[in-house]
Structures are given as structure tokens and as C-alpha cells.
Amino acid sequence: xGAPRKFDTETRDRAVRMYRDRLAEAGDTKIAARKHVGALxxxxxxxxxxxxxKDEPVTGAEQSEAAVDRDAELKALWCENSELRRANEIxxxxxxxxxxAEVVPRKREVPHADFGDRRLHRRIPAPFRRSxxxxxxxxxxxx
Numbered sequence: 001x002g003a004p005r006k007f008d009t010e011t012r013d014r015a016v017r018m019y020r021d022r023l024a025e026a027g028d029t030k031i032a033a034r035k036h037v038g039a040l041x042x043x044x045x046x047x048x049x050x051x052x053x054k055d056e057p058v059t060g061a062e063q064s065e066a067a068v069d070r071d072a073e074l075k076a077l078w079c080e081n082s083e084l085r086r087a088n089e090i091x092x093x094x095x096x097x098x099x100x101a102e103v104v105p106r107k108r109e110v111p112h113a114d115f116g117d118r119r120l121h122r123r124i125p126a127p128f129r130r131s132x133x134x135x136x137x138x139x140x141x142x143x
Contacts, residue, residue, distance in 0.1 A: 007043070015041055015048050016055050 007015075015037055022033040034045035034052075 007047075011041070011043075012051050015043055016051050019048055019052055 018037045018040070019033050022028055022036055023030065026033070026036075028036065030049075031045070034048045037043070038045040038048055
């Protein structure tokens with residue numbers, strides 16, 4: 001709940017009317033008119049200023065300019081939003097692609113240049129092969 005109102009609507013209307021009359025008749029500046037009315041009614045000049053600003057209707061030029069600015073800003077925001085959505089979709093797709101690549105490892109294929117279907121490694125030649133039968137240091141041969 002807001003703060004209680006110190007002044008009723010009649011006092012507000014009277015202060016705004018006296019302020020406008022003072023501007024029209026005496027030709028005072030705005031601040032001088034607010035101070036004069038404030039002193040007569042024992043109201044802070046800033047309060048009178050707030051009441052006058054709320055009471056003043058927005059002129060057509062200011063209203064249309066504000067509407068144009070608002071529409072231009074809204075259009076720019078819609079365009080930016082659309083671009084960001086597109087970028088987000090691209091990032092989701094790329095993320096899914098790389099996530100799938102990590103989950104399913106690929107077999108590494110070694111190119112067989114001139115060997116056709118043969119394996120790249122060859123069997124070790126017989127003289128260099130180790131075999132349990134032809135061990136150089138066996139117990140049976142030592143005796």
C-alpha cells in the first residue's frame with residue numbers, strides 16, 4: 001500500500017489552476033509561479049511541478065515522435081531476436097554433431113597405398129622369430 005495522500009484532489013486541481021493562472025497573468029517563470037503558489041497554499045514547489053507534469057496532456061508531435069521511436073526500437077529488437085534464434089539453432093546443431101562424434105568413436109582407417117588388401121605389417125622373417133623350441137639357452141642342450 002502506498003503512502004497516504006497529504007492533499008485531496010480539490011487542492012491539487014486548485015494548485016495547478018493557480019499555477020497556470022499565475023503563468024498567464026503575471027508572466028512569471030515556471031519556478032517563480034510554483035514558488036508563489038506553493039507559498040500561498042503551503043505546498044512544496046516540487047510537488048506542484050509533479051502535479052502539473054501529470055496534468056499536462058502530451059502534445060501530438062511529442063506523442064507521434066515517441067511512437068515512432070518506440071516502433072523503431074521494437075522492430076530492431078524483433079530483428080535481433082530473430083538473428084539470435086537462428087544462431088542458437090546453428091549452435092544446437094553443431095553441438096549435437098560434436099557430441100555424437102565423441103559418443104561413437106570411429107574406426108581409424110590406415111590408407112593402404114600400394115599394398116592392395118595385404119596388411120601393412122609383414123611377418124617377422126624366420127631367423128629373427130623367437131620360438132620356445134629354438135631357444136638358445138635350454139637346459140637340455142647345456143648338458
